[in-house]
Amino acid sequence: MKKKNIIARESCSRADVFISENIEGYTRSSVKKLFESDHILINGKRAKPSQPISVGDEIDVTLPDAVAYEAKPEDIPLEIVYEDEDLAVVNKPQGMTVHAGNGNTEGTLVNALLFRLNSLSGINGVMRPGIVHRIDKDTSGLLVVAKNDRAHLGLSAQIENKTCRRTYVALLEGIVKNDEGNITTYIGRHPQNRIMMAVVSPEKGKLAVTDYKVLERYKQGFTLCRFDLHTGRTHQIRVHARYMGHPVVGDPVYGVKKQKFALDGQLLHAWRLEFIHPVTGKPMSFEAPIPKYFENVLSKLDKI
Numbered sequence: 001m002k003k004k005n006i007i008a009r010e011s012c013s014r015a016d017v018f019i020s021e022n023i024e025g026y027t028r029s030s031v032k033k034l035f036e037s038d039h040i041l042i043n044g045k046r047a048k049p050s051q052p053i054s055v056g057d058e059i060d061v062t063l064p065d066a067v068a069y070e071a072k073p074e075d076i077p078l079e080i081v082y083e084d085e086d087l088a089v090v091n092k093p094q095g096m097t098v099h100a101g102n103g104n105t106e107g108t109l110v111n112a113l114l115f116r117l118n119s120l121s122g123i124n125g126v127m128r129p130g131i132v133h134r135i136d137k138d139t140s141g142l143l144v145v146a147k148n149d150r151a152h153l154g155l156s157a158q159i160e161n162k163t164c165r166r167t168y169v170a171l172l173e174g175i176v177k178n179d180e181g182n183i184t185t186y187i188g189r190h191p192q193n194r195i196m197m198a199v200v201s202p203e204k205g206k207l208a209v210t211d212y213k214v215l216e217r218y219k220q221g222f223t224l225c226r227f228d229l230h231t232g233r234t235h236q237i238r239v240h241a242r243y244m245g246h247p248v249v250g251d252p253v254y255g256v257k258k259q260k261f262a263l264d265g266q267l268l269h270a271w272r273l274e275f276i277h278p279v280t281g282k283p284m285s286f287e288a289p290i291p292k293y294f295e296n297v298l299s300k301l302d303k304i
Helices: 015-022 028-036 109-116 149-160 236-244 292-299
Strands: 002-007 040-042 058-063 079-083 087-092 140-146 165-173 180-189 197-200 206-218 222-229 268-276 283-287
Touching (some): 015 058, 087 109, 206 236
Parallel strands (some): 140 268
Antiparallel strands (some): 002 058, 040 058, 079 087, 087 140, 165 222, 165 268, 180 197, 206 222
8 A cells, every 4th residue: 555645735625526536536535535445644533525725734544455356258249349458348238248247257347358358447446447437237238348547537637527428318108299309307216216316316326427319200109219318326327217207128126027028238338438538538439329229129119
């Protein structure tokens, strides 16, 4: 572990903001994790992220070493859209879990990455090496993977600062009336079903912001929509689609009970990913075509 000592030369309303601005590569969210694990002392005492900083305060920060990963490499087919020495962009297939959890220790994206790539960042621990952001098991599409800690911290900062743009395409139940709109709510655990997320009060959830735009309407009673994420809450698009009254087709958790198509999961695809390369500063943009099973459903529908 590395130790860093900071003497405040200016005041700040929040300790997490001050520390993230004074330790290169650390975002507010990563600083909060250091607070939670008692890796930060202010004037020799435990503190909270919201604690104000005054001129002359002494902040001691213990920076944990990146942990070596323990997941096993597996020779699993994987589409790598782009790769350099710092990061990789992959097109995850529907049905693949991103990392181990809830009994899944094999067949994950992490297992495939460990086999395909020569290195992965260790910041997210032994079971989630390289994973900067996730998409659901039954959602297909693009995500970026960090091959070293510098890239990981840079990409995480872009996601937190909302400069990493993630665009999805989904087929929704019913005809969406408005051509475009914004959904701003708070999302948290469902009060009755803890495996689900739901729109909740601000006190019980986190801010979730999604823009949508209708791409096509179909006579059979479906709407193809584009979704742009401004935040990255668990199941955000699926929850917001249900909140609109138009759940994602094929969604086994938030969708309608009687599905009209034989599907293995929701018709939700991470179509476009845009970010600034965390090392070179070059703008990066990638698109992944809609999967065949998704296209097969669309081919059976008649446009209005």
